[in-house]
């Protein structure tokens with residue numbers, strides 16, 4: 437079990453739950469970062485007494501510095517601040533709970549320092565999976581997935597050799613609009629899109645869950661984390677979110693990980709691994725459990741998943757361009773400046789417009805990310 441941790445994105449949903457897990461287990465939180473929610477960040481900092489806090493937004497960082505001037509806490513800002521928190525010498529492990537591509541550089545910096553990565557930022561692997569996994573293999577940094585599906589797959593594969601895996605069964609609830617036709621989704625508002633039936637999450641990932649883009653990003657994330665091909669992953673809609681994912685082994689045995697839908701467990705396991713500790717979370721009661729359902733994903737009416745699966749096969753900069761364009765489009769949607777169905781149009785349009793570079797280096801990836809965002813801002817913002 438790790439004894440010290442840096443939490444990047446501490447005011448978000450995963451960040452707050454990570455703090456709760458760390459406090460319960462007696463893990464010291466040595467560094468925190470947030471984007472701009474400085475009132476909550478100040479409460480966290482006063483309670484946890486970290487050595488270092490970084491605020492991504494420069495103006496918010498200035499306010500935060502004034503707010504904690506009476507404490508010995510060192511304050512950083514910008515992407516540099518996030519990187520400093522990620523490589524902070526007082527932390528053994530980094531929880532990467534920031535949303536979006538901003539997580540990439542801090543994660544790579546932490547890998548270079550051989551920190552354990554509790555990876556909750558899926559965009560990092562989507563954009564630069566090849567590079568991230570190669571560098572982790574080089575330095576020996578452990579990457580432990582915090583995404584519930586990937587944590588489940590990781591648990592199912594624990595102790596098994598590479599040749600034993602036949603395929604990954606990546607489950608997803610299908611989101612709040614499961615069974616709806618694309619035309620019916622035309623007027624969906626941000627309030628409707630962020631209301632997820634099973635999981636409580638941040639706004640960006642909730643919208644992604646509703647479009648199934650989240651499942652698509654998880655598809656790409658799984659390819660990199662578990663070194664499998666796109667054809668080795670099958671997406672399975674399972675509305676109850678009790679099975680968090682499964683693996684089929686070469687002999688036909690299927691191993692599943694089940695649990696109540698609570699991110700606390702994957703967060704805790706990433707921090708305690710290889711140990712397991714008691715948790716106060718809800719337990720499954722099989723006597724009271726209703727039926728478990730499974731269906732094929734509806735790629736016709738949820739085209740974001742199909743787009744992501746195609747981008748996974750194409751590889752190169754395609755996943756990064758798609759993810760960045762999606763991120764920019766979701767932002768516009770949440771601001772009420774873009775229609776719900778246009779999110780797909782933006783992500784698909786960006787790949788078509790910008791093209792794909794095979795085996796990109798980090799510079800190429802970051803440039804593709806920026807170009808995709810610029811394309812969406814120009815072509816899609818009302």
Ligand code: MG
Nearest residue numbers: 583584585654
């Ligand atoms: Mg997930």
